[in-house]
Amino acid sequence: MERKRPSRFLGGLTAAILLLLTLWFGLVPAPEEQRSTYILATATTGGTFYPVGVAIATLSKQVLEPREGVSLAAISSAGSEENLRLLRSGEAGFAILQGLYGAWAWRGSGRLEAQAPFTELRSVTALWPNVEHFLIRAELAEQGSLSDLASTPGLRFSIGARYSGTEGSNRFLLEALGLDPDRDFELVYQGYGASADAFQNQRIDGMNTPAGVPVAAVTRALAAAGDQARLLSVSASERALIDARIPGLWRPYTIAAGTYPGQQEPVQTIAQVNFLAATASVPEEHVYQLLVMLYEHLDFLQAFHAATRAMTLPSATDGLPVPLHPGAVRFYREQGLELPDALIPSPREVDDGPLD
Incomplete structure (x- = not known):
């Protein structure tokens, strides 16, 4: 080769x-x-x-x-x-x-x-920590945690470019929460910039872009969406489900308030x-x-x-x-x-x- x-x-x-x-x-x-x-x-x-x-x-x-x-x-x-x-x-x-x-x-x-x-x-x-940034439309964020991903059947979700590390880690996380990405979502395979564009143009309802803070794609998506988008937290029970699969790999991470446009409160997420x-x-x-x-x-x-x-x-x-x-x-x-x-x-x- x-x-x-x-x-x-x-x-x-x-x-x-x-x-x-x-x-x-x-x-x-x-x-x-x-x-x-x-x-x-x-x-x-x-x-x-x-x-x-x-x-x-x-x-x-x-x-x-x-x-x-x-x-x-x-x-x-x-x-x-x-x-x-x-x-x-x-x-x-x-x-x-x-x-x-x-x-x-x-x-x-x-x-x-x-x-x-x-x-x-x-x-x-x-x-550096690869921080999970689960972002969905505000009207779909009833609890403000990953549990909201299961509340909307057929959620249009960007899982990452096909065969990428982002796709692999997103599938791992969603499956740990008891979700079947292929069954429970309308999957879109896009990189970070394309996902931000699709979210801004309302072609998708959610995305996750794990990366070091701050993530340019998340900044762009939130700047355009204003209060119509929300970063999801990861609850203690959700983290326990993820940790049970590979203990100690993902750790708690706080995205400080003000890191992204319109983000007035800290977001408790996880990072590998x-x-x-x-x-x-x-x-x-x-x-x-x-x-x-x-x-x-x-x-x-x-x-x-x-x-x-x-x-x-x-x-x-x-x-x-x-x-x-x-x-x-x-x-x-x-x-x-x-x-x-x-x-x-x-x-x-x-x-x-x-x-x-």
């Missing part, structure tokens, strides 16, 4: 970040012949995975490559499902994934049940983690040095994209669905983080003895 080539947009964005980094750090890339580069799979250029992946990759070229001779090269992709295929095949060494897809891959379940469990998958760091993943074959030292770089220069990433402002060292392992890479274990232990047993890889991969 031919490897994806970075788009012209990627080239332009990379060049812009390279210039900014050169000004920021006063560094220049190492000569071509000295580079050892891993592919970092992201998602489509219109989402958050892609620009954050480009920023991480370009940071690696400016900071990590001169120091360690290691860098990442970001490519666009169809998202989590394709990224897992690229990791399995060895075409990519790193990828940004939804937590749900990491859990499915590790278990060989859900939309990935036809595949063997991906036992070589490893977590590197949590990135988006995380940086690698394969077990990546050397421990490379992952360790990548994390040193990321957390030494977190201010650059946070200045580049708002989603990464949620990244902190204390929350770096929150909600991770698969064991950590040995290089990540070493880094977090050095930083004094307590790691749950579920995140520790096999003893053959990492020394579980006391630290010096």
Whole structure:
């Protein structure tokens, strides 16, 4: 299979970040012949995975490559499902994934049940929360929670682009609530921008666009709809039903009042983690040095994209669905983080003895 080539947009964005980094750090890339580069799979250029992946990759070229001779090269992709295929095949060494897809891959379940469990998958760091934004027309929001989705038979609902991570996670959530998306809704398969347009033009009654806060599509839809639209909360009982399927993956999240046009009250919803993943074959030292770089220069990433402002060292392992890479274990232990047993890889991969 031919490897994806970075788009012209990627080239332009990379060049812009390279210039900014050169000004920021006063560094220049190492000569071509000295580079050892891993592919970092992201998602489509219109989402958050892609620009954050480009920023991480370009940071690696400016900071990590001169120091360690290691860098990442970001490519666009169809998202989590394709990224897992690229990791399995060895075409990519790193990828940004939804937590749900990491859990499915590790278990060989859900939309990935036809595949063997991906036992070589490893977590590197949590990135930002993928926040659920269930939006419906105000006249249909009797309770203001996800229970309203079941109150209108044949609700015209945008579930996400077909075969996307958004479609997969939306189906998981709706099924956890006892709903059959194909039976209970009139499904529309659209991306975020198209969903906002369809909501504004009254071609759909609801949508869910999980992403880092704020989501441009939600801002646009609420700005146009005014008080005729409402973001739904997730009740404690609804969260319990979701949590029962994959415990600990989705966590409570509050969308602060005023985040979106006309949103006068906070919205209690849920979020899963988006995380940086690698394969077990990546050397421990490379992952360790990548994390040193990321957390030494977190201010650059946070200045580049708002989603990464949620990244902190204390929350770096929150909600991770698969064991950590040995290089990540070493880094977090050095930083004094307590790691749950579920995140520790096999003893053959990492020394579980006391630290010096």
